[in-house]
Amino acid sequence: MNGLRVFKFGGSSLATPEKVCAVAKEISKLYQSGQKLIVVTSAMGKTTDQLRELAYKVSPQPNRREFDMLLTTGERISMALMAMALHDLKCPSISFTGSQAGIMTDGAFTNARIKELKPMRIEEALRENKVVVLAGFQGVDPITKEITTLGRGGSDTTAVAMAAHFGADRCEILKDVDGVFATDPRIIPSARLHKKLSIHALVEFCFWGAKVLNYRSAELARDHHVPLFVGRSDDFSLGTEITYSDDGYKDGEFLGVNSHVEVLEIGVACTDSQEGANAITNILTENNLPELQVLSFSYEAGTYRVLLTADADLLGDFREHVRYSSKVHVLREHISTVTASYAKRPCQIQVVPADQREATIRKFF
Ligand code: ADP
Ligand code: ASP
Ligand code: MG
Numbered sequence: 356m357n358g359l360r361v362f363k364f365g366g367s368s369l370a371t372p373e374k375v376c377a378v379a380k381e382i383s384k385l386y387q388s389g390q391k392l393i394v395v396t397s398a399m400g401k402t403t404d405q406l407r408e409l410a411y412k413v414s415p416q417p418n419r420r421e422f423d424m425l426l427t428t429g430e431r432i433s434m435a436l437m438a439m440a441l442h443d444l445k446c447p448s449i450s451f452t453g454s455q456a457g458i459m460t461d462g463a464f465t466n467a468r469i470k471e472l473k474p475m476r477i478e479e480a481l482r483e484n485k486v487v488v489l490a491g492f493q494g495v496d497p498i499t500k501e502i503t504t505l506g507r508g509g510s511d512t513t514a515v516a517m518a519a520h521f522g523a524d525r526c527e528i529l530k531d532v533d534g535v536f537a538t539d540p541r542i543i544p545s546a547r548l549h550k551k552l553s554i555h556a557l558v559e560f561c562f563w564g565a566k567v568l569n570y571r572s573a574e575l576a577r578d579h580h581v582p583l584f585v586g587r588s589d590d591f592s593l594g595t596e597i598t599y600s601d602d603g604y605k606d607g608e609f610l611g612v613n614s615h616v617e618v619l620e621i622g623v624a625c626t627d628s629q630e631g632a633n634a635i636t637n638i639l640t641e642n643n644l645p646e647l648q649v650l651s652f653s654y655e656a657g658t659y660r661v662l663l664t665a666d667a668d669l670l671g672d673f674r675e676h677v678r679y680s681s682k683v684h685v686l687r688e689h690i691s692t693v694t695a696s697y698a699k700r701p702c703q704i705q706v707v708p709a710d711q712r713e714a715t716i717r718k719f720f
Contacts, residue, residue: 356391356481356521356522356523357524358389358390358391358524359390359391359392359393359481359521359522359523359524360385360390360391360392360393360523360524360525360526360527361392361393361394361395361514361517361518361521361523361525361526361527362382362392362393362394362395362514362527362529363394363395363396363397363491363510363511363513363514363526363527363528363529364378364394364395364396364397364529364588365397365510365528365529365530365531365588366397366398366399366400366401366402366403366433367400367530367531367588368397368529368530368531368588368589369396369397369398369399369400369433369436369437370399370400370401371399371400372436375399375433375436375437375440376440377589378437378440378588379437379440379441379443379444379446380444381591382394382437382441382446382486383441383444383445383446383486386441386446386486387446391481391484392486392487393477393481393486393487393489393514393517393518393521393523394437394486394487394488394489395489395490395491395510395513395514395517396430396433396434396437396488396489396490396491396510397429397430397433397491397492397510398429398430398432398433398492399429399432399433399436402429402432402433403426403429403507406425406426406428406429407422407426407668409425410422410425416672419464419465419643419644420464420501422464422465423464423465423493423501423502423503423504424502426492426504427452427453427490427492427493427502427504429492430452430490430491430492430493430510431452431490433490434450434451434452434488434489434490435450437450437488438450438488441486441488446486447483447484447485447486448485448486448487448488449480449485449486449487449488450488450489450490451476451477451480451487451488451489451490452490452493453489453490453491453492453493453494453495453502453513454493454494454495454502455476456474456476456477456489456490457472457473457474457475457476457477458472458474458493458494458495458513458516459471459472459473459494459495459496459497460494460495460496460503460505461496461503462496462498462499462501462503463503463645463646464501464503464504464643464645465503465504465506465645465666465668465669466504466505466506466645466646466665466666466669467494467496467503467504467505467506467645468505468571469494469505469512469516469575471497472516472517472520474517474520474521477489477517489513489517490513491509491510491511491513491514492504492505492508492509492510492512492513493505493509493513505569505571506569506571506645506666507569507666508566508568508569508572509569509571509572510569511528511568511569511572512569512571512572512575514526514528514572515528515572515573515575515576515579515581515583516572516575518576518579518581518582518583519575519576519578519579519581523581523582524582525582525583525584526576526581526582526583526584527584527586527591527594528568528572528583528584528585528586529586529587529588529591529594530567530585530586530587530588531587531588532567532587533548533586533587533593533594534548534549534550534585534586534587534593534594534595535548535549535552535557535560535565535567535568535585535595536548536549536567536611537549537609537610537611537612537720538611538612538613538614538716538719538720539565539566539567539613539614539716542713542716542717543716543717543720545720546611546720548595549595549602549610549611550595550596551595551596551597551598551602551603552595552596552597552598552602552610553597553598553599553600553601553602553604553698554573554576554577554583554597554598554599555577556602556604556610556696556698557573557576557577557583557585557597558570558573558574558577559694559696559702560573560610560611560613560696561573561574561613562650563613563614563615563650563692563694563696563702563704564613564614564615564616564664564692564694565611565613567585568585570648576597580599582597583597584596584597585597602698604698604699605698606698606699606700607697607698607699607700608697608698609695609696609697609719610696610697610698611695611696612693612694612695612696612716612719613693613694613696614691614692614693614694614712614715614716615650615664615691615692616691616709616712617664617667617670617691617709618650618662618663618664618690618691618692618706619662619663619664619670619673619674619685619687619688619690620660620661620662620663620685620686620687620688620690620706621635621660621661621662621663621677621683621684621685621686622658622659622660622683622684622685622686623635623658623659623661623682623683623684624657624658624682624684625654625657625658625659625682626657627654627659628652628654628659630659631652631654631658631659631661632652632659632661634659634680634682634683635647635661635663635683638673638676638677638680638683639673641676642672642673642676644669644672644673644676645669647663647664647665647669647670647673648663648664648665649661649662649663650662650663650664650692650704651704660686662692662706664692674688687706689708689709689710690706690707690708690709691706691707691708691709691711691712692704692705692706692707693705693707693712693715693716695719
């Protein structure tokens with residue numbers, strides 16, 4: 356759609372009523388200049404973490420359906436507040452939850468995948484020249500009609516999926532950081548900011564744990580050539596332009612280091628890789644758990660070895676269930692990956708004890 360821009364505002368950018376109003380002001384200026392806009396909101400500040408803690412105060416292993424029912428309320432608060440603030444600025448707007456917006460997912464509570472978009476109400480609102488405010492991180496399973504969430508950081512995926520569906524001119528993911536850095540600036544404050552980065556490098560960064568963007572959103576952007584910008588919410592000019600051609604880096608030039616904090620190495624006694632992978636899938640399906648991220652795998656002499664990661668709750672649940680399996684074992688835990696990326700070269704992966712993760716990252720700077 357010509358003239359459509361999709362914005363996503365992270366939780367820290369919407370942490371207080373004042374911040375919501377400040378973002379609304381910027382959005383209304385863009386609206387006055389004639390842009391069509393979809394604004395995806397994350398939950399305010401640390402709301403999602405607080406809701407999660409609340410769930411664990413009530414139940415040591417919260418029911419996954421109810422967990423999603425709870426967590427989706429965070430984004431529902433921020434979308435409604437944003438639409439209210441826009442109304443007061445005389446900017447016609449309407450907010451939608453994921454299910455109202457036709458975001459159809461599979462049924463994997465806490466880490467659902469978007470299967471299809473049927474955003475009829477968004478189309479109608481855009482035709483009526485309204486700013487669409489959309490709750491990030493959520494959808495609905497059209498078969499069971501259950502509400503699902505898209506995994507931590509899933510608002511990024513909501514925004515990219517919408518931009519891909521509507522062929523937006525630009526998808527701007529706005530955060531509390533200046534863009535994509537060579538590593539997490541909380542660990543290395545002097546890390547370089549990438550003004551430009553290729554989509555391949557971004558996907559690699561996110562696969563190996565750069566929390567700056569949800570991995571699935573980066574993959575989706577790559578697959579649909581979404582014009583993507585990752586930048587700062589209080590200064591729309593600061594950020595990283597994601598390129599689909601050359602990003603200007605020389606072959607082999609160091610791009611950055613990313614890391615998964617919590618990784619499990621699992622071993623399966625089996626006759627081939629397929630049997631090993633199936634044994635892990637069986638544990639997940641039998642216990643109603645969503646898929647985990649497979650970082651690497653190998654098969655040698657009757658043992659299938661795989662490095663897995665996921666958010667800490669899911670990984671913890673999976674680890675518990677592995678205890679009851681006779682075939683599947685934890686080979687290593689409390690380990691992290693540290694992955695260095697280079698332009699147009701394969702990345703280099705290290706697996707280190709979790710308590711040496713930051714020290715390993717620091718060696719690169
Ligand atoms: P939001 O929820 O506001 O969208 P997140 O907190 O999910 O934002 O992601 C932004 C955070 O990602 C930053 O505060 C930063 O600490 C972290 N981060 C990790 N790796 C990187 C990186 N390579 N570049 C930039 N930020 C990174
Ligand atoms: N609020 C959710 C989270 O904190 C989703 C998101 O912010 O993208 O993970
Ligand atoms: Mg986030």
